[in-house]
Amino acid sequence: MRKSMQKNKMVRKHVLVVTVLLALFSVNFGVQAQQIIITGKVSDAKTGEPLPYVSISAKGLKITTTTNFDGIYKLVLNTKVDSIRAGYVGYIRCAKAVNSAAKQNIDIQLFPATTMLAEVVITPKNYINPAWEILRETINHKARNDFRSLSSFQYQSYNRIELDATKIDEKLKKRKFVKNLLPLMDSLKKVAGEGEPILPLFVSETISNYFYQQSPEKKRENIIRTKVNGVGFEDGTLVSQLVGSTFQQYNFYKNYLSVGEKDFISPIANTWHLNYDYELEERYAKVGDHTCFKISFKPKREKDLAFTGTMWITHDTYALCQIVATVEPSANLNFIEKIRLQQESTPTASQAWLPVKMRISVDVGQLAEGTTGFLAKFYTSNTNIQTNKIYEPRFFDEAIVLSDDVDLKDEKFWNQNRHDSLTVAEKYVFSMIDTVKNVPAIKNYIDIIDMLISGYYKAGKIGFGPYIFAYANNDVEGNRFRLGFKTNADFSNRWILSGYTAYGTKDTQFKYGAQADYILSRKPWTQAGVSYTHDLNQVALLSDSYGYTKNNLFSAFTKFGQISKRRVFMQDVAQCYIRRDLFKNFTQQATLSYWTFDPYYIFEYYDQVNNQLRPSFATTELQLESKWSPGVHVIQSQKQNRPLVIKGEHSYPTFTFRYTHGFRNVFESDLNYDKFSLNISQTLKMGLIGRGKYSLTGGYIPSSVPYPILENHLGNGTLLYNQNSYNLMRFFEFVSDRYAGLQYSHNFEGLLFNSIPLIRHLNWRLVSTTNVLFGSISDKNIDLIPNNRLLETRGLDPSIPYVEMGYGIENILKFIRVDVIHRLTYLENHNPPRVGVRFSAQIKL
8 A cells, every 4th residue: 555655656756747847848849939039220310320239128028139330139039029129328219019920120210319318416425436447447558458559550441431411401402403313312211211311422432451550650551442433523543542541540549539620539538537427337248258347428518529428448458349439419519410430449469459340420410501411421340450560661651552453343342352241222322323423403513612612613624713813902903803714634634724814994904824834743743834924913922921822812802902002013923843752741842933023112222233223123043942741641643633632640840941042144133142941830739728830930031132032021901810921010011131930829629618608509719829020130131222211110129029919719600710919019110000800711610
């Protein structure tokens, strides 16, 4: 009986075990049968850019995942749910329905939140932010983690750029040429998903090999292949040099990142605690194989040029593993509604981290009513990283090198070498641009924009202009009308011909000029030319100012008003020159000139050779100019008639030296003289306090010559502010044969006005200027002018400098700048203005 009971007990036990096992297996089988795999892509509904690190969750479950750098996610569910949700800081949460299919693709578009509630954080009195200690360690480890700690590195880089027209105004949509494009825009919207319709204008892809050496710091990029298609972009070889990896470098380990000549402070700058607020969001966040601290950050002052975003700092080395940084619309920027940077980095064998993926989007608002906005998107992928290699000494002589087949059209090459595949929408953009750029009205708009930038209206192979010189009115010529022309690259890729004719209704005289330039070589750049002009000039404008010739607007204004007070003369100038790049960033130019001085006012000087007074003169002179511009990038192309100079990442001084010798009795020249001058100029990046710019000029003329040959310091009798002149000095007020001058201007950005509650929303920016000039004129040059002491009152006291200082506000209504200038010395010199107001207009971010 007992055995029977034990046996039954054992049977029941076995049955129970089997039942439990069957139940467990049945549950597992049931779960396996109900498993649902959801994949998809999360993107910005307005820009189409993929959103990384977005949290994806299933309704009613604790299962979550995040998108990767490219916005791709994968969510595995073991039970059926009716929807999934996506949430991201700065965006409206979005839910998407889920069906019963085992595998399904659900793409999600998130719309940016129009307003964000300010977060109120209440902390204990002795609270210590846990993110601070992590930031301190990150700063301590910057030197090792920064890729600049490597002696060298190289990688293959893939870059893709797209420019679209967005935010098309309703009035603009009613215009005929836009109406014709709306169906194309709607079709692209259907392909890309939700969001605003866009009009693609430009797209490019580039494959290149990038090289970097730390000491001395040098860079080189070998561009292998480029594919360019865009409205108004016809020179693929020029564009390929601009869209490569050289100009897409952003290093957050630096204290400041330069974007569009603005300096944005990095969230891991050495002064991090002064500029940002931080929050430790997650202590054990996984990024691939790395365990990271997830830290959010935002500017202490919303108007500052700083970022809002999230970064992931590794536990073991305190390196910046990945970051998403956004410049919000509240920042003191013009036209830019949003800048977004996301970057993913990987460690090298030497611990330093290198960016392997980067995506940037720049959202530009409407410049004016009835126009469009723009969206620029940049994507970079770096592979095949190698570090600490040794290169030949001359390897970095050329910064950008193009392969022979750089613009060869070969889709097979791109399919094999593109780092990632194009989406359906991206493929559609390439084909759509061909249609857009052939619309006649689009071509007309491009021509108008080109005219506004270049000053010439393009009519086939010739451009007419510059339009700002077309009309002037003054007391010598009356109404002055001018018509000029200049050939473009469609005429010739080597010859540049230009000329003009002008007529004054009061003096009833024709003035004219013609010039021919020829490009002898592009590598190294070598150019020569000849010119001849017959026109009025002014003694007050005979300054050797190094920046004067660059300011066309100021030059145009000097044709207006009472120019007779500036000592007008008729001048014939015959000139020939040759210019060559002798080596990297060093240019040498030789110019031989013959010019005459026939004054419209009473003038005499004493000719010491012939012992007679002369009312005019002629001179033949040779000028040698040497210019060294370290740090700049020079971009050249077979289809462009001039090199394009782009400032480098670092700002180095530019040195320009000029020596001029006048030859007596050469082509009937009357004078023999020597002139020496040197200019040093530089832009100083000062981070939080803005940028400064100085120009230091010195000159010496040891010869005895009439005052038109001396340095006639450039004054300013107009209401237009000119940074290259002394703005409260009258025209022809001071003349020197030895001099040294400093001109300094400083843009404080929003440093002061960003903190003033009542005006900070105006986005005004403070500027300041200081001009100091030492000079003198020798007695031997004073004595050349007989029977009057004209130059005695125009010579500076060697011990007393001319000084003017000013302050002003720029960015008034986004374009206008107003300066108030105070003259501090030589206040008794013919009752000069002590305070003056100058105006200017500019387009700046």
